[in-house]
Amino acid sequence: MPTGRSRRRSRAIEGGCRRITDAPVDFDVAADAMALRTGLSETVLSALVATAREAGAREWLRRNAEAIEAYNERIEREGVLNRGLLVTHD
Numbered sequence: 619m620p621t622g623r624s625r626r627r628s629r630a631i632e633g634g635c636r637r638i639t640d641a642p643v644d645f646d647v648a649a650d651a652m653a654l655r656t657g658l659s660e661t662v663l664s665a666l667v668a669t670a671r672e673a674g675a676r677e678w679l680r681r682n683a684e685a686i687e688a689y690n691e692r693i694e695r696e697g698v699l700n701r702g703l704l705v706t707h708d
Contacts, residue, residue, distance in 0.1 A: 636663075 641662065651658050679686075 643658070643662075648658060651661065
């Protein structure tokens with residue numbers, strides 16, 4: 619089995635897989651996290667998931683900006699389709 623940076627092990631987890639990777643982490647930050655008994659891998663994984671979701675949301679908004687703008691303009695111009703069904707409390 620290869621060793622060092624080229625080694626890749628993965629295991630199935632929650633419908634995906636994890637890979638062992640090398641990532642630079644500030645020594646003091648890692649030491650603080652270990653002292654607080656914070657799971658470093660889980661923390662990094664959570665941060666990566668959050669970052670990926672945020673990037674995905676920004677990309678979705680970028681791709682759909684024109685359609686969203688057209689929809690908002692139509693609502694401003696014509697109103698909502700269910701206008702007669704809305705109950706108002708005057």
